[in-house]
Amino acid sequence: MSAAEPYVSIRGMSFSRGDRLIYDAMDVDFPRGKVTAIMGPSGTGKTTLLRLIGGQLLPDSGSVKVDGHNIPQLSRKALFDFRRKNMGMLFQTGALFTDLNVFDNVAFPLRVHTDLPESMIRDLVLMKLEAVGLRGAQQLNPAELSGGMARRVALARAIAMDPEIIMYDEPFTGLDPISMGMIVKLIRGLNEALGLTSLLVSHDIEESCNIADYLCVVSGGKVIGFGSPQELLNEGNDEVKQFLRGDPDGPVPFHYPAPDYQAELLSGGGQ
Amino acid sequence: MTMFDRYLAFGRRGVEAIQSLGRATLLLFHSSAWGGPGSAGFSDLIKQIHSVGVRSLSIILVAGFFVGMVLGLQGYTILSDFGSEAALGTMVSLTLLRELGPVMTALLFAGRAGSALTAEIGLMKATEQLSAMEMMGVDPLKRVITPRLWAGLIAMPVLALLFSTVGIWGGAFVAVDMLGIDEGAYWGNMQASVDFYEDVVKGIIKSVVFGLVVTWIAVFQGYDSIPTSEGIGKATTQTVVISSLAVLGLDFVLTAVMLGGV
Numbered sequence: 202m203s204a205a206e207p208y209v210s211i212r213g214m215s216f217s218r219g220d221r222l223i224y225d226a227m228d229v230d231f232p233r234g235k236v237t238a239i240m241g242p243s244g245t246g247k248t249t250l251l252r253l254i255g256g257q258l259l260p261d262s263g264s265v266k267v268d269g270h271n272i273p274q275l276s277r278k279a280l281f282d283f284r285r286k287n288m289g290m291l292f293q294t295g296a297l298f299t300d301l302n303v304f305d306n307v308a309f310p311l312r313v314h315t316d317l318p319e320s321m322i323r324d325l326v327l328m329k330l331e332a333v334g335l336r337g338a339q340q341l342n343p344a345e346l347s348g349g350m351a352r353r354v355a356l357a358r359a360i361a362m363d364p365e366i367i368m369y370d371e372p373f374t375g376l377d378p379i380s381m382g383m384i385v386k387l388i389r390g391l392n393e394a395l396g397l398t399s400l401l402v403s404h405d406i407e408e409s410c411n412i413a414d415y416l417c418v419v420s421g422g423k424v425i426g427f428g429s430p431q432e433l434l435n436e437g438n439d440e441v442k443q444f445l446r447g448d449p450d451g452p453v454p455f456h457y458p459a460p461d462y463q464a465e466l467l468s469g470g471g472q
Numbered sequence: 473m474t475m476f477d478r479y480l481a482f483g484r485r486g487v488e489a490i491q492s493l494g495r496a497t498l499l500l501f502h503s504s505a506w507g508g509p510g511s512a513g514f515s516d517l518i519k520q521i522h523s524v525g526v527r528s529l530s531i532i533l534v535a536g537f538f539v540g541m542v543l544g545l546q547g548y549t550i551l552s553d554f555g556s557e558a559a560l561g562t563m564v565s566l567t568l569l570r571e572l573g574p575v576m577t578a579l580l581f582a583g584r585a586g587s588a589l590t591a592e593i594g595l596m597k598a599t600e601q602l603s604a605m606e607m608m609g610v611d612p613l614k615r616v617i618t619p620r621l622w623a624g625l626i627a628m629p630v631l632a633l634l635f636s637t638v639g640i641w642g643g644a645f646v647a648v649d650m651l652g653i654d655e656g657a658y659w660g661n662m663q664a665s666v667d668f669y670e671d672v673v674k675g676i677i678k679s680v681v682f683g684l685v686v687t688w689i690a691v692f693q694g695y696d697s698i699p700t701s702e703g704i705g706k707a708t709t710q711t712v713v714i715s716s717l718a719v720l721g722l723d724f725v726l727t728a729v730m731l732g733g734v
Contacts, residue, residue, distance in 0.1 A: 257606060281610075283609075284606070284607055284608065289607070290607040292603065294599055298601055298604075299601070313610055314610075
């Protein structure tokens with residue numbers, strides 16, 4: 202697989218929840234070895250997109266190819282194998298196992314998936330924890346960690362098996378500025394040091410523009426803008442610009458659809 | 473709400489019930505066998521047996537002793553009218569081994585261990601721990617559900633036997649030590665009338681079935697719960713209600729089959 206080929210390639214993918222169409226024949230490519238931020242209004246299904254790529258949800262139609270493998274068509278066993286070898290995911294809450302301490306959380310995937318001797322597992326875990334700056338916290342329980350620390354431990358766990366792609370679900374939400382700075386530095390640093398393909402879902406425009414090579418703006422079941430932050434800010438369509446600048450009114454209206462204001466006031470509520 | 477809406481709502485609830493039965497069957501199908509991506513090991517099974525079995529011991533033993541004492545007291549009152557207090561040991565032991573042991577243990581187990589299992593798995597789901605496992609290439613059905621299912625299956629018959637044993641002691645305590653029935657008559661008649669296969673083994677079969685059903689309902693309710701605090705609360709209640717009814721209903725069916733086969 203050449204470096205120019207996208208790591209994730211989605212073609213004609215539709216997905217609906219109940220009667221609601223979330224994605225409508227969507228096409229998008231996420232380039233290999235780059236950080237791409239997936240952005241869009243609340244409720245457009247950005248996290249859903251990560252779950253579709255990870256195979257936790259199946260599309261109604263279309264293909265989701267990750268490193269050439271069509272995820273929806275993999276057998277259960279092949280899917281678990283593929284995730285183990287290639288994927289890492291950082292959940293919004295960290296999703297640490299509450300019955301294990303920090304060390305055992307990071308060691309979990311290594312112990313389950315490899316037959317490495319305990320001494321080697323220890324070295325690997327300490328290396329991963331050192332990378333996120335929490336080697337000193339190895340004996341703490343998840344309940345004793347702050348939100349930012351929990352996310353850093355989860356990041357150490359997500360890279361324990363050296364994945365090729367790592368997906369971040371709202372990594373900046375609810376963090377203080379210092380913790381946020383640490384996570385930003387880690388995401389960028391890991392991407393460069395390990396050559397990872399990184400996808401991140403975020404609402405935070407400023408941080409995302411700083412960190413991402415590409416932005417992918419999703420709205421109404423389609424990709425409405427894809428490009429570098431500068432390109433989109435200068436040349437994107439009006440809806441993309443409105444979103445990136447945070448304008449309250451524009452193609453996405455401030456007002457929920459309603460009958461004429463004056464007419465409704467004068468009607469006196471039909472009495 | 474019109475009549476038609478009500479009719480529709482009723483139908484929808486029926487379809488939902490059948491759908492969730494289908495999901496529960498799939499869960500059982502996928503999680504009953506060991507092995508698979510990131511499968512749990514023997515040490516996980518031991519840990520779960522400790523969690524559902526050993527931790528239920530105190531409530532099972534205390535309840536068993538009291539039930540046995542009550543049986544002794546009530547049995548004495550009834551039997552002494554006919555001058556057959558000597559049969560008290562038989563009555564207490566047969567009641568416990570055939571019915572009360574397995575059924576009471578299952579009901580207490582549903583309240584103590586079943587609800588805890590549902591809440592634990594529901595919380596793991598709500599905090600995305602199950603999703604995180606999946607994304608690590610570890611199948612949560614094999615890692616989380618399988619050892620819990622087997623632990624319930626193994627723990628229940630042991631707990632039921634302990635319940636019956638302690639109950640028989642409780643009966644003896646009341647009958648022999650307090651009411652003065654002859655100790656030889658209490659134990660001797662019991663030994664003469666309790667059949668190992670008819671009474672003990674059939675009771676164990678019942679409690680194995682109850683163990684499977686209660687644990688299955690508990691893990692399914694947790695796994696299928698809506699991952700919010702309200703959803704988990706509801707799932708926990710459902711576990712206790714559904715598994716209690718299932719135990720009582722199944723008890724009738726099993727008893728009918730076992731007696732019919734005699």
